[in-house]
Amino acid sequence: MRLLYSMTAPSPLARDLAAIVGAKHVREALAARVTYAMDGLPTHRRVPDLVVLPGTREELIAVVRLLAALDVPFVPRGAGTGLSGGALAGEGTVLIVLTRLNRIVRIDRANRLAVVEPGVVNAKLTAATKPLGLHYAPDPSSQTACTIGGNVAENAGGPHCLKYGVTANHILALEVLLADGSLVELGSPGGETWGPDLVGVFVGSEGNFGVATRITVRLTPVPRAVRTLLADFTSIRTAGEGVSAIIAAGIVPAALEMMDQSCIRAVEDSVYAAGYPRDAAAVLLVEIDGRNADAVVAEADAVADLLRTAGARTVRTAASEAERERLWQGRKKAFGAMGRLSRDLVVQDAVVPRSALPDVLETIYGIAQRYGLVVSNVFHAGDGNLHPNISFDATDPALKQRVEAASAEIMSTCIAAGGTITGEHGVGLDKLRYMPLIFDAESLGAMQALRRVFDPEERVNPGKVVPVHACREWASLARAS
Amino acid sequence: MREGKEGRGGFEGLDACVHCGFCLQACPTFLATGDEADSPRGRIELMRALERGDLTASDPALAYHLDRCLGCRGCEPVCPSGVQYGIGLEAARQRIAEARGVSRLARLALWALTSPKVSRVVYWFARGFRATGIPRRLAGWGRLRFAMGMLAATQGGEMRTKARKVLSPPSPALLFRGCVQQGLFSHVHDATVRTLGVNGYQVGEVKGQVCCGALHAHAGLLDEARALARVNVAAFGEGDEPIVVNSAGCGALMKEYGHLLCHEQGERFGARVRDVTELLAGDAMRGPIGGAPLDMHVAYDPPCHLLHAQGVAVPPLRLFAAIPLLELVSVPGAAECCGSAGLFTLLEPEMSRAVLAAKIERLRETAPQVVATGNPGCQMQIGAGLAAAGVATRVRHPVELLDDAYRAAGRYE
Numbered sequence: 001m002r003l004l005y006s007m008t009a010p011s012p013l014a015r016d017l018a019a020i021v022g023a024k025h026v027r028e029a030l031a032a033r034v035t036y037a038m039d040g041l042p043t044h045r046r047v048p049d050l051v052v053l054p055g056t057r058e059e060l061i062a063v064v065r066l067l068a069a070l071d072v073p074f075v076p077r078g079a080g081t082g083l084s085g086g087a088l089a090g091e092g093t094v095l096i097v098l099t100r101l102n103r104i105v106r107i108d109r110a111n112r113l114a115v116v117e118p119g120v121v122n123a124k125l126t127a128a129t130k131p132l133g134l135h136y137a138p139d140p141s142s143q144t145a146c147t148i149g150g151n152v153a154e155n156a157g158g159p160h161c162l163k164y165g166v167t168a169n170h171i172l173a174l175e176v177l178l179a180d181g182s183l184v185e186l187g188s189p190g191g192e193t194w195g196p197d198l199v200g201v202f203v204g205s206e207g208n209f210g211v212a213t214r215i216t217v218r219l220t221p222v223p224r225a226v227r228t229l230l231a232d233f234t235s236i237r238t239a240g241e242g243v244s245a246i247i248a249a250g251i252v253p254a255a256l257e258m259m260d261q262s263c264i265r266a267v268e269d270s271v272y273a274a275g276y277p278r279d280a281a282a283v284l285l286v287e288i289d290g291r292n293a294d295a296v297v298a299e300a301d302a303v304a305d306l307l308r309t310a311g312a313r314t315v316r317t318a319a320s321e322a323e324r325e326r327l328w329q330g331r332k333k334a335f336g337a338m339g340r341l342s343r344d345l346v347v348q349d350a351v352v353p354r355s356a357l358p359d360v361l362e363t364i365y366g367i368a369q370r371y372g373l374v375v376s377n378v379f380h381a382g383d384g385n386l387h388p389n390i391s392f393d394a395t396d397p398a399l400k401q402r403v404e405a406a407s408a409e410i411m412s413t414c415i416a417a418g419g420t421i422t423g424e425h426g427v428g429l430d431k432l433r434y435m436p437l438i439f440d441a442e443s444l445g446a447m448q449a450l451r452r453v454f455d456p457e458e459r460v461n462p463g464k465v466v467p468v469h470a471c472r473e474w475a476s477l478a479r480a481s
Numbered sequence: 482m483r484e485g486k487e488g489r490g491g492f493e494g495l496d497a498c499v500h501c502g503f504c505l506q507a508c509p510t511f512l513a514t515g516d517e518a519d520s521p522r523g524r525i526e527l528m529r530a531l532e533r534g535d536l537t538a539s540d541p542a543l544a545y546h547l548d549r550c551l552g553c554r555g556c557e558p559v560c561p562s563g564v565q566y567g568i569g570l571e572a573a574r575q576r577i578a579e580a581r582g583v584s585r586l587a588r589l590a591l592w593a594l595t596s597p598k599v600s601r602v603v604y605w606f607a608r609g610f611r612a613t614g615i616p617r618r619l620a621g622w623g624r625l626r627f628a629m630g631m632l633a634a635t636q637g638g639e640m641r642t643k644a645r646k647v648l649s650p651p652s653p654a655l656l657f658r659g660c661v662q663q664g665l666f667s668h669v670h671d672a673t674v675r676t677l678g679v680n681g682y683q684v685g686e687v688k689g690q691v692c693c694g695a696l697h698a699h700a701g702l703l704d705e706a707r708a709l710a711r712v713n714v715a716a717f718g719e720g721d722e723p724i725v726v727n728s729a730g731c732g733a734l735m736k737e738y739g740h741l742l743c744h745e746q747g748e749r750f751g752a753r754v755r756d757v758t759e760l761l762a763g764d765a766m767r768g769p770i771g772g773a774p775l776d777m778h779v780a781y782d783p784p785c786h787l788l789h790a791q792g793v794a795v796p797p798l799r800l801f802a803a804i805p806l807l808e809l810v811s812v813p814g815a816a817e818c819c820g821s822a823g824l825f826t827l828l829e830p831e832m833s834r835a836v837l838a839a840k841i842e843r844l845r846e847t848a849p850q851v852v853a854t855g856n857p858g859c860q861m862q863i864g865a866g867l868a869a870a871g872v873a874t875r876v877r878h879p880v881e882l883l884d885d886a887y888r889a890a891g892r893y894e
Contacts, residue, residue: 029545030540031518035546037526038500041500053516099516144506271563335501339564
């Protein structure tokens with residue numbers, strides 16, 4: 001048998017995989033494999049040895065069992081929109097792409113849950129449940145492309161997670177395929193189970209604990225009343241103070257997002273132009289929702305007052321659903337619009353205490369200026385979850401070094417302010433180097449030990465999340481004592 | 482080779498891609514296979530590797546995945562960074578065509594369908610065969626039977642009408658006739674002339690015009706496309722009359738003649754090109770003069786080269802709005818490609834049918850009486866798919882419907 005276009009005969013492993021999924025769903029040619037070398041963060045590149053795309057749960061199980069029998073490491077991947085290099089597979093590793101496992105198995109309206117395969121696209125799940133008055137609340141900016149399986153692996157956030165909680169708060173149960181090919185059920189669709197929260201352990205494990213084959217998600221009623229406000233500021237600092245004012249007043253908006261000028265301009269130049277004022281130093285996008293229209297209006301008015309007091313130049317309310325949709329599309333596609341600034345981009349994902357936002361932002365712009373770099377900020381201000389984007393041209397090696405140095409400095413600033421190294425993008429490959437900054441060797445060793453409960457041979461998504469050298473240090477320490 | 486701003490032959494159009502992946506779900510081939518190598522983002526990686534020299538144009542896997550791109554450009558309007566995918570694709574395809582040549586089947590098809598002398602005979606035979614009714618009966622999913630369905634789908638309405646004199650003083654417009662459109666869809670040209678006549682246009686003929694070159698450009702034969710473009714630019718002269726096109730694929734390329742030829746004359750030509758629905762809808766989007774009621778359910782299927790490549794979304798809807806009782810039914814995913822894509826349906830039948838299948842299934846569920854679409858390839862592809870699936874829905878060009886409504890209103894008497 002020959003793969004469709006390969007010049008040489010397929011490897012024995014490719015042949016065995018093809019026997020399970022069909023020859024056209026195994027990719028062995030270099031040209032096909034290089035398209036999987038990156039995720040949404042193109043600063044990391046790894047070309048997998050083989051790519052396999054199972055089309056059913058049974059095929060997936062058979063693939064993993066085959067790889068277990070042959071002791072071959074593998075990496076599960078969804079749509080590849082992650083931003084930490086988490087879904088990359090290097091040499092000697094098979095990439096299992098789950099996009100074809102995209103069936104919504106069941107929607108249970110009465111119990112407000114849905115059972116989905118890992119490759120279901122986030123926005124498609126919400127589209128399917130909306131006619132029932134329900135939606136899947138976590139809404140990462142990439143929701144039109146990213147998959148629920150990937151959301152589970154990364155414990156994805158999104159603008160509306162400020163009020164509704166992140167992915168972990170919306171996963172009821174999981175069927176998980178472990179690296180050895182065995183299936184385990186975690187959690188219960190009925191709600192709480194006794195014992196430790198294993199669903200909570202699995203969600204956010206970045207593909208280190210196994211592959212979710214069936215995911216039971218919580219569905220949330222679509223709010224009856226919504227108000228969306230756009231406030232613009234002439235300085236970043238006052239915008240940051242606006243955020244603090246809202247939080248200090250005890251108001252929990254559904255979403256509270258900030259974008260700075262360079263980001264505003266990139267969006268306004270794109271097809272997703274939302275009418276953000278181009279001359280503003282920053283805009284805040286605030287959404288208030290609830291069941292009672294009067295209460296929502298009253299709270300939105302209170303927010304508008306707070307923002308004006310904090311120094312907003314104007315506060316505008318979306319007059320229609322179409323306008324609201326435009327305001328949100330602009331925000332959610334902002335990351336993609338950064339290509340208008342420069343051909344390469346790194347995005348950071350740090351969290352700082354909300355009260356520290358104005359100071360940290362100022363420091364970040366200072367760092368960028370010192371290194372002569374363009375930094376754009378678009379982020380979940382309500383959570384203090386920053387996403388500084390640095391635009392640059394990677395063909396200039398000196399520039400690339402400056403970007404690396406500035407990134408590291410930005411990260412140390414956030415940590416020094418009492419923050420941490422990732423809010424929602426995960427550690428993956430990209431933040432491995434920062435892990436020792438916030439965890440001591442013993443904590444990292446504990447993480448490794450937990451991972452080995454699920455995957456003793458460390459065959460799923462090897463080399464991610466926990467820096468190996470740190471663990472080795474820890475292991476030698478443990479032996480010495 | 483096409484000279485870009487930085488002299489990189491079109492590849493510079495891809496620089497803005499930051500790999501966000503927001504294009505994935507807008508790509509019909511990615512939806513069909515779930516394979517990154519069949520996605521816009523993956524193909525951009527291939528094109529970049531080709532430009533860098535990391536992969537060669539003769540790499541069979543690279544060509545395989547780039548060949549499988551429909552060129553529908555559905556990824557462009559969703560791209561936040563405005564990546565010029567279509568321009569990059571043409572550049573890459575030209576490199577591939579130079580490296581391995583164009584397939585014999587593509588050559589044969591181009592020769593039979595676009596060369597003036599040969600195609601006249603081919604279309605004459607095709608029309609004669611179509612009139613026997615045999616193609617309609619043979620329509621099916623197999624390669625040959627699908628082609629039969631495509632031919633059957635080119636059949637126009639039965640009515641033959643001479644246009645009444647136009648309102649005076651008429652505005653002049655010049656009709657672009659094209660190759661397939663002229664050979665198999667001359668009834669759409671007639672409807673174009675008549676409906677524009679009712680709306681105050683005197684449509685003139687232009688001698689010496691040839692195929693627009695779109696099929697050549699998509700196959701990577703940019704030089705041949707340029708040669709055809711030059712003939713058309715010369716034939717249509719330097720006047721300022723609008724050039725009316727009723728085939729979305731032709732219109733898309735002709736609007737880009739300036740870019741293709743890299744000269745101002747081409748630019749001016751491109752600026753004159755209008756889709757027939759744009760002229761009928763008018764600059765103020767008021768829509769054409771109203772027709773008699775047609776009591777039918779119509780699903781509008783926007784051709785990719787009209788919606789994505791030309792950005793013409795509203796004008797066709799203004800045509801339907803001018804027909805009382807005509808009810809537009811919304812079909813989910815109507816804006817997704819049908820899989821026709823010029824010669825694609827012939828060269829990549831497996832992917833083409835996979836992309837078409839989803840559309841046919843949704844049309845079966847919504848069951849409109851007519852699918853309206855303004856591109857010959859789409860008309861044939863969807864028509865053949867419907868015939869193969871045994872769905873009674875007919876496929877027609879939007880101007881044909883307006884033409885029927887005008888005839889019923891007595892505007893041609």
